[in-house]
Amino acid sequence: MVKKRPRSTAHRARPRRRLIAFVDADFAKGGRVVRHQLTKGPESWLIDRVGIVWARADDGTYTVVSDELLDGPDVAERTLTALAAADLVVGHGFLQADLRAMAMIIRIPEALLDRCIDTLVVLHEARGGRWATGLNLDDLAWHTLRTRRAKHGNGRFDFTRARGDFDPRDDARLHARLWQHLRTQGTFTTSARTTDRTPVTTSLDAATLDRLSGRELLGAAEWNRRRLTTGTVHAVGNGDPAAACLAAAALTTFDADLTPLRDCAEQLGGIASPPSDAALLAAFQLLGPGANLKAREALDAGHFARSTERLAAYTRALWKVLHPDVHRRWRSVEPLYDPERREMDFTAQQNAEAEERQMYQDCAAAAERVHHAFRSRRTL
Template structure:
């Protein structure tokens, strides 16, 4: 074999890989006894961390990373993923469920997805697969601690601190490479199992991790989405509001009712103007799950918003376009659990938030 042929074969064996991690502004999983978890369809995407690499079958070469923040994170995130042959993330299928609510996930991106959390759950094989979160996996397999805490705070980004989503994307990359090299994956202890365990990776598992074979969880994700799209024409005459999982961005017409609210708030100098549809739908993500579903159902059915929903959606438009203020407010509210001095700052921020909400209400009451 000549040098040119060997060089071409070596280049062909290098598969581009993208590792990703998302942070959320609102709607992260709450914790506590009796608190129902918010579904991923109710989370508002805040930032995205990406790590670009290539894999030659023996070793991984990291070629760069990127932090995506600011407006329209979901669509920009999907644009970056379109260039990778394999897209890998821990809990990636949940992330794509959140992204799909404001910007339709292309089929090519969904089919290229590799979810290490789904694989860990399948290997553990129990009804409550504890010990499979990223913190446990990187500790058991890599022996390194994770900077970002495992349980997201119910107040949104308050517990995120200074953690960068690229840090977790790098951890996922190291975990993925370690699993492929060692052909084993270990997980942490759970309630029923007091010690960590591990399992060998079969050829099928390796094919799933390298994107050569579609994960069964990805197939189920796509089939669920197909059923949702097929039901899009059956909502108009529906008496009950369908679940939030049935109301992604791809099933909705242009959100004209939200745009009308946004234009009125812009005329009052409360929010920026000319917001794209993605940011209008992101405002729905800042509301509760029930209000989010009702707003989306009314958009799909062509029905007007109720006065209560209109007011809450106007507040959500202001909150989603003033993210730094909301981050400070939510972080300060969390600090009040352990710091008495934080109450003074919280009083000032609460007063400012109430003033803005009153201004929003005065504008929308004229409708």
């Protein structure tokens, strides 16, 4: 009887499947360039919602395992807490936009920055162009993946009518598909010029593929250097000096005395618990780029409460940050048609406007109390 050869216990090691977080953020403000605007950079935006799609990935494949949607006044803190578990964080514009806006209200851990891949920055540098024309997610999704974004009606999650926008998890899933195509196919197709929309296919070199796979990353030191000096994370471009000034002002604000901001929150009332420092600083992002910079400078100098106009503007912004659902409800109210009277009924809209006017009055009164307390302390 022929004995069978014993099977070898040695086996090929399975490739390690890393936990990847694909991230997309929605902003409550920002993005559109207007005349005489101080800056169009993310330093003047406010993080509103964050969608995270979790996946397990090796060198060739990836598998989506779960997703989550984060919102509320503490969205920045919750996002950083969630991403601490990821081996790699991937997004389209994550380093260029999302983290720059988040860094205005909370410190970004260097350990997180050392694990981030921004496909927008990678493709912009790979193409070597001066502008990022054609590298937006709409063009890349259509020309490279031959699919449309969720705003064209093919998303997994429903359109949120009360908000007037789509779920960011749809774009996060699109980020995952784009990242997988780039690292496995090594090419992308999009238009190279605004005047000429003819699609052009670009091949990625070995160095770019290393950046996409996570073997070579931008890193915390380089990310901070670029945004604080040129005001952009793109290696090629004119930069944005005003955005760099705002980023530098945010760093000093973290060490400033936030007592005037806490006094405004306390005078507002109607808050279950004291807001976090990130929520207090988030209100600055709703003031506009110029007022944002001046308010941070006044806070650093210790005379933030000297101006009642500045206090009133900040208090209104803080109320919107702490009560986002109420503010969206006011914005979404529309007149209804009354079939019996055969005319439009503006009652709901008028009630919303009356509530908003009362909010402005309450904020102005709270600002006056904070200003009076500040002057009383100065005279003692």
